Amino acid sequence: MSNALAVATVTQALALLIEHHLHPEIDMAVSVETRKPPSDPPPEPTITVFLYQVSHNPSMRNNDLVTRASDGTLLKRPAAALDLHFLISAYGEETELVGQRLIGSVVRTLHEIPVLPQELIEEAAQRPYLAGSDLAESLQKVRFTPTQMDVDETSKLWGMLHNTPYSLSVVYQASLVLLDGHQKPVPAKPVQKPDVRVLPFGAPGAPEPGGVTGGEGATPPAGAAPTAETAGARPTGAPSRKTRRAAAKATGTETAGTEAAGASSGESRSAAAKTATNSGAASTVRATVAKAASGGGARAAKKAAGDPSAGRGGGSKSGGASARSRTREATGSGARDGGRDGTGRTGAARRPDDPGHPDDGTES
Structure with a gap:
């Protein structure tokens, strides 16, 4: 300057x-x-x-x-x-x-x-x-x-x-x-009387957290006695802080238990449905294998007993050979396809009362 x-x-x-x-x-x-x-x-x-x-x-x-105030200062x-x-x-x-x-x-x-x-x-x-x-x-x-x-x-x-x-x-x-400029500004006047008040939120005359004053928080007249809210007392009938915490904790526990029970029920239903599906598929496989083994075993038993119709093929050698060939094919098919049924036993180890055993009397 x-x-x-x-x-x-x-x-x-x-x-x-x-x-x-x-x-x-x-x-x-x-x-x-x-x-x-x-x-x-x-x-x-x-x-x-x-x-x-x-x-x-x-x-x-x-x-x-802006160099001067509204009054010209x-x-x-x-x-x-x-x-x-x-x-x-x-x-x-x-x-x-x-x-x-x-x-x-x-x-x-x-x-x-x-x-x-x-x-x-x-x-x-x-x-x-x-x-x-x-x-x-x-x-x-x-x-x-x-x-x-x-x-x-x-x-x-x-x-x-x-x-x-x-x-x-x-x-x-x-x-x-x-x-x-040749003029010097007038220095501001010092503070002559400080007036500072400290009030907690919620007290009469104190500003609300949002910065709004008035209503219940209006400024009380000078010398007014402190109220229950000013002194920090809890209003009558209002639950205490400990009671509210216990209620919130109980509500959270019940909610967690309900969610856990719902999850367990859902998992049990899913597991039961999966078990039933696997059981049905296994039963179908055992029935198919047993039927194939039963047909092959019956034909082999008839040939071993000397059934005249098992070896005749029209009274010729070629017919007998064809019959024997079919018997061998059936016997081999039964041993391969029906070697193990749903019970896990082979054809040779089957009991007489099992389906497909040569002595069960099943006709092919």
Whole structure:
């Protein structure tokens, strides 16, 4: 923060910065002046520092919109944020390229030292016309940035300078310069009488958990006696905390027992259905095997007893051979297919009363 002399102080400090850093490249006397380019170019080496435009900084323009209260009281000191635009021109003997040598020195200096040093600001403030400047005390530093201008913008800039011939020059922008208001805000009054009350939730006058006051929690009159709710007593007829916990625990146990019983009943029904299905499938398999073994065993028994019809096949050898072949096939089929019935016993180990035994009297 600084006062209204900050703009002129920056211009004078910039001229001192260029003047102090001309050597060792420039070994001649150079005059650095803070004025606009002259209408008649001077023959001696000269550098002009001309502030041609002052603009408000766009990023800090609305930083302090609210500076006063509704009654006009100053809340904080207003500050104007400014950007300064400088045109730096060089003059000298053209045959010796003095102007170009001076411009090179200016660009090198501002690129090497882009921030305005505090000691140069203090030196500039020693001028009689800058007495009272407090720019050196400001926390905000001034930085120089080159501005790129094409031929069109350069011709417009030099066209504003009436009857001034063009000279080799560069343009730099200095930001940020803050200008404080001269009025100081009135400090806030200190707290004279603290008034702090601490009430538990549910007490008359205490805010509810949702932040709503009123109703039963309305503020009681001063000196009101504490009630049962304020003292923390339990309302009459309300169950105690221990009773509520026991009821919740019992409810949870019953629910868990009901779920367990339902799960057990479901598993028992599923297991019973699976057992019945397996038993039915096993019975069907045993019946099929027993029937096949019964047919083969009966035919083999008839042949062993000498049944005349078992070996006759039309009174010919071929018929007898066919009968014997069929008997062997039947006997082998019975041994293979009916070797084990549903009881797990082979045909040779069957009892006489088992189905399919040669002595059970079954006819094929």
